[in-house]
Amino acid sequence: MPKAERLAEGDIRTTCPYCGVGCGVKATLDSGSVIAVEGDREHPANYGRLCVKGTALHETLGAHGRLGSPRVGGKDVSWEQALTETARRLQAQRNAHGNHTVAAYLSGQLLTEDYYVANKLFKGFLGTPHLDTNSRLCMASAVAGYKRAFGADAVPCNYEDLEEAELVVLVGSNLAWNHPVLYQRLKVAKERNPLMRVVVIDPRVTDSCEIADLYLGIRPGSDAYLFNGLLAWMSAHQRLDSVYLEGHTEGFDEALSAAQQSAGSVHDVAVACDVDPERLETFYYWFASQLHVVTLYSQGVNQSTSGTDKCNAIINCHLAGGKLGLPGAGPFSITGQPNAMGGREVGGLANQLAAHMDYHTPGALDLVSRFWATKHLTPVLPDAPGHKAVELFDAIDRGEITALWVMATNPAVSMPDGAKVRRALARCPLVIVSECVANTDLLPYADIVLPASGWAEKDGTVTNSERRISRQRGMLTPPGEAQHDWWIICEVAKRLGFAEAFSYSHPWEIFDEHARLSGFENSGTSKRLFDISGLAGKGQDAYDALSPIQWPVNHAAPRGTPRLFEEGVFATANGRAKLLPITPRLPEQRLSTTYPLRLNTGRVRDQWHTMTRTARAPRLMNHRAEPFIELHPVDAANAGVSDQGLAMLSATEGEYRGRVRISNAQRQGEVFVPMHWTDCFTKQGRSGALLTGYTDPVSGQPESKQGAVALTNLDMAWQATLLVANEQISTGSPRWCKSAYWSRIPMGSCERWQLADTAPVSNWLATVEAWLGVPASLWCEDSTSARLRAAGVVKGQLRWWLMVGPPQELPGLAWLEARFNDVTLDTAHRQRLLAGCDDGAVDAGPVVCSCHQVGQATIVKAIRSGDTSVEALGARLACGTQCGSCIPELKSLLEEERPNACAKQTTNPEMA
Incomplete structure (x- = not known):
């Protein structure tokens, strides 16, 4: 191969x-x-x-934990066997049940070239419309909003607009954690321009509030009320751009009427959004008074059953004020994944066809079928959209889809209604999975597993949030027998009889075809906005040397297009943007006496999606090491849970277990949980298990931000921390995973397991020996407090270390982890094993700065000794000096410790 x-x-x-x-x-x-x-x-x-x-x-990086060879029926096979069997089984399902029973589920982690050939194979040659992507879970509402308003999925702004703006509004976006580089860029721009204002609109007080001039902690799901109110306020106070509205838009009267009917007065909107009326009107005045306004919005807006309407409510306000097509102005949707936009370019959503054309684009079916030369096939291209993500798995559960190919994503974790998704996967007659790593929640459901290349090996292009196409260049040879996704798809296509259409030998040939399709018959009355034909016909050398560039790229814009709609001409039939009448709707997941708490989900600073990549870097596990439940102190008291204790959330669909984090940053009556943890890393820590699969009727995006849950305390008989040498853990599920709670935390030379259970352990030394087959060499037990520390040493090497007690009592674990690397423990280290640290060592506390591994206790000590600024802490400890993501937490610690800080005394030596 x-x-x-x-x-x-x-x-x-x-x-x-x-x-x-x-x-x-x-x-x-x-x-x-x-x-x-x-x-x-x-x-x-x-x-x-x-x-x-x-x-x-x-x-x-590295070959450990990677998939090394193809598998069919759980057995390793050659690539020839795997490819032949994949093609045979796909064809068998088509023959038995029809083309529409075959489906694919893709990912924003794929490169554009991978996406292109997958879409071409399934829609163009297999004749099924059922190809969707996990971008449906994060960006579909933004896409639908842009298409309704502008006629195309076209982000009008670029990152320079953040530096040109007079007002930046963050809505449903914790930019500091989810897009930290953009946050740092915005922060620097604000420091350089003291007149710039930043407004944060979010139910949670997040680290993004560090640079906010105004914070609106709105009720979850009330965004449309807020922006309808803004539109009505702009009209009432003569702050509309009537020239722009008359010359470049349509639908304003209907949009304004709907806004006025739903919004009422500022007081009414404030009640609906549960915010202070004066602060709300301040925001309205700031927005209406400035021309250069950028509104950044992300999953907090999109992940809703009315997400598309919320996006259009935002866009309405920008159109009404003429606040787009200018430097520092526009509604700016921030994409969640590295190539979510590249996937949309090639037709990676079920309601798309290819090259930003969809099934409703006049002449698109004929154009694409002629370009792909598929007219001779029976049937030709499907003539209607396929199932969107949630619908797709519902159709699998009903038996309507009998073959599914999943690439570079993990729907067994990320989808809502997780139990039903897993049931559907188990029922599906054929599940094919293309994956990089050897252990995910999805793989047990796979009939065929195809090992794919990863980031450092893949070669192709991606498109970011500002429409900028960049090269991802392969640097390493894929480990084992792993292959690139585009190659795997093409080899299967050849075995299905489509060799001529999939005879690519290099990704540049795929990109070139993609670029040519974007410009194919793209002129006159059928002109389409997405056009990168200026990048076609350049050859491999030019492709390899491709510099970042923003589309459109064509004969009219050979150097790309940084900003769209500068002339006020849009991609609609009449060239006018459309304002939409918006009627706000409540979340579909309703609160009740049984489930009284509103659930919010999202990312944490140092993790990504389902952790298959980030968990391979141990230092990224230190900031938030376990799944958690963040809630307001009043809710914690009502439920009888304590900070750092364990609790359970329950919903109609399932349960979630995590460690409690009590925070005033949470609104009362609401809880937040992270989206990252899977069954590979914890027990019942999947956020998707709590969410019902309600979707936006326009975009098909699920409502992942407004769940309904109940909270109960997990009363455990014991908690323990177990460190185990990597080579000591056998394959399969360790015996301690039968505990009521466990969480696995990779550390490099060992693994850390946080454990807890409701049943007492009568003999810990015998129990841990049964778990690991290595008896305790050292132990110290305090029966009065039910505390124990023990270690297993074999031939001078540390094999395991145990502490029975709450994790708050742990020492800093860096010293202990290093002992697992000792070939032979020296006497001093052996004597200090149970203490878990060197003599006189000070615990650094939970990690705040992941870049330099600086703990909270170390930072607090420095503050109390006189380092009372972020700059001073950086000079002493290096925290906050690299990526800057920890700076908001540093500022919070500075504020908390201000009463305890002692100012440094400066003495002039000449006066001494």
Whole structure:
């Protein structure tokens, strides 16, 4: 089988595989390994900035834990066998049940070239419309909102607009944690322009509030009321741009009437949104008074059963004020994944066809079928949209879809109504999974497993939130027998009889075809906005050297297009933007006496999606090591739960267990849980298990932000921390996973397990020996407090370490982890094992700065000794000096410790 050739040693410019910011990365290769990464100072998305996840990319690489060979029926087979069997079984399902019983579920982690050939195969040659993507879970409402308003899925802004704006509004976006490089860019712009204002609109007080001039802690789901109220206020106070409305838009009267009917007075809106009326009117005045306004919105707006309407309510206000098509102005949806937009470009959503055409685009079916030369096939391209993500798994559960190919995503974790999704996967006659790693929640459901290449190996392009296409350059040879996704798809296509249409030998040929399709018959009355035909016909050398560029790229814009709609001409039939009448709707997941708490879900700072990549970098596990439940002190008291204790959330669909974090940043009556944890890392810690699969009727995006749950305390007989040498853990589920609660935390040279159970343990030493087969060599027990520490040492090597007691009593674990690397423990280290630290060592506390591994206790000590600014802490401890993601937490600690801080005394030596 062909393998990608490793590029030359030295520095290689590529693109980060995490969020939609699309940061440029400079990777350093030495002796066939990536030894360091840093931000690419020449890339216009980040100009050298990189968040902590990006700076740890090289720590996530390596062959350990990767899928090494194809599997069919749980057995390793050759690629020839796997490809032949994949094609045979797909064809068998088509023959038996029809083309529409075959489906694919893709991912924003795929490169554009992977996406293109997958979409071409399934829609163009297999004749099924049922190809969707996990971008449906994060961006579909933003896409639908843009299409309704502008006629195309077209983000009008760019990142420079953040620096040109007079007002930046963050709505449903914790930019500081989810898009930290953009947050740092905005922060610097605000420091340079003291007149710039920032408004944060979010139910939670997040780290993004650090730079906010105004915070509106709205009731979850009330965004449409707020922006309808803004539109009505602008009209009542003569703050509309009537010239722009008359010259470039339609639908204003209907939109305003709907806004006035739902909004009422400022007081009425404030009641609906549960915010202070004066603060609300301040926001309205700021927005209406400034021309250069950027509204950044993300999952907090999109992940709703009325997400599309919320997006259009925001866009309405920008159109009404003429606040777009200008520097520093526009409604700016921030993409969640690195190539969510690239997937949309090629037709990766079930309601799309290809090259930003959909089934309702006049002439699109004929155009695409002629370009792909599929007219001779029976049937030809499907003539109607397919099932969107939630509908797709419902159809599988009903038996209507009998073959599913999943690529680079984990619907067994990320989808709502997780129990039903897993049931559907178990029932599906054929599940094919293309995956990088050997252990995910999805793999047990796979009939065929195809090992795919990963970030450092893949070669192609991605498109970020500002429409900027960048190269992701392969640097390493895929481990084992792993292959690129585009190659796997094409080889299956050949075995299905479509060799001529899938005879690509390099990703540049796929990109070239994609670019040619974007420009195919793209002129006159059928002109389409998405057009990168200016990048076609350049050859492999030009493709390899491609610099970041924003579409459209064509003969009229050979250097790209930084900003759209500058002339006020839109991609609609009449060239006018459309304002939509919006009627606000409540969340579908209703609160009740049984489920009285409103559930919010989201990302944490140092993790990404289902942790298959970030958990490979141990330092990224330190900031939030376990699944947690964040809630207001009053709700904690009402439920009888304590900070750092264990609790359970229950909903109609399932349960979630996590560690309690009590915070005044939460609104009363609401809880927040992270979306990352899976069955591979914890027991019952999947947020999707709590969510019902209600979707937006326009976009099909599920309501992942407004669940309804109940909270109960988990009263445990004991809690324990177990550190186990990596090689000591056998394959399969360890015996301690029968505990009522467990969470696995990779640490590098060992694994940390947080455990708890309701049943007492009568003999801990016998229990841990039964778990691991290694008896205790050292132990110390305090029966009065039910505390124990023990360690297992074999031939001078530490094999396990146990502490029975709450995790708050743990010492800093860096010293203990290092002992697992000792070939032979020396006497001093052996004597200190149970203490877990060197003599006189001070516990650094929970990690705040992941870049430099600086703990909270260390930071507090420095503050109390006189380092009373972020700059002073950075000079002493280096915290906050790299990616900057921890700076909001540093500021919070500074504020909390201000009464305890002692100012440093400066003495003039001449006066001494």
